[in-house]
Amino acid sequence: QVHLVESGGGLVQAGGSLRLSCAASGVTFSKINMGWFRQAPGKERDQVAGIGWIRRDTYYVDSVKGRFTISRDNASNTMYLQMNSLKPEDTAVYYCAANRRYGSRWSAGESDYWGQGIQVTVSS
DSSP states (O other): OOEEEEEOOEEEETTOOEEEEEEEESSOGGGSEEEEEEEOTTSOOEEEEEEOSSSOOEEEOGGGTTTEEEEEETTTTEEEEEEOSOOGGGOEEEEEEEESSSTTOOOGGGOSEEOOOEEEEEEO
């Protein structure tokens, strides 16, 4: 059974930083595409960043380019999202996700696995 567990969320002031972690188990982590999605109240769940397992190619939504960095450590089955220069509009529940077929970029409906989500709140 696949488990994805997020950690590292919380409350931060605008301009601050947080690092999210996603620990995976029950899956061959080195051979699965990983990503982060977020969902704000009343909005759809959208992909923020992704990293492929074959070429380690990365994807970022335009609003986070230059501020967020996604990475993965296959030795520890962990994915990270370093978030810098945080803005109030980054406030959302962040979800770790994985897919076997779509590389570094995919839609929420195409995810094979999800974490439980973790709250990130950026105050102004």
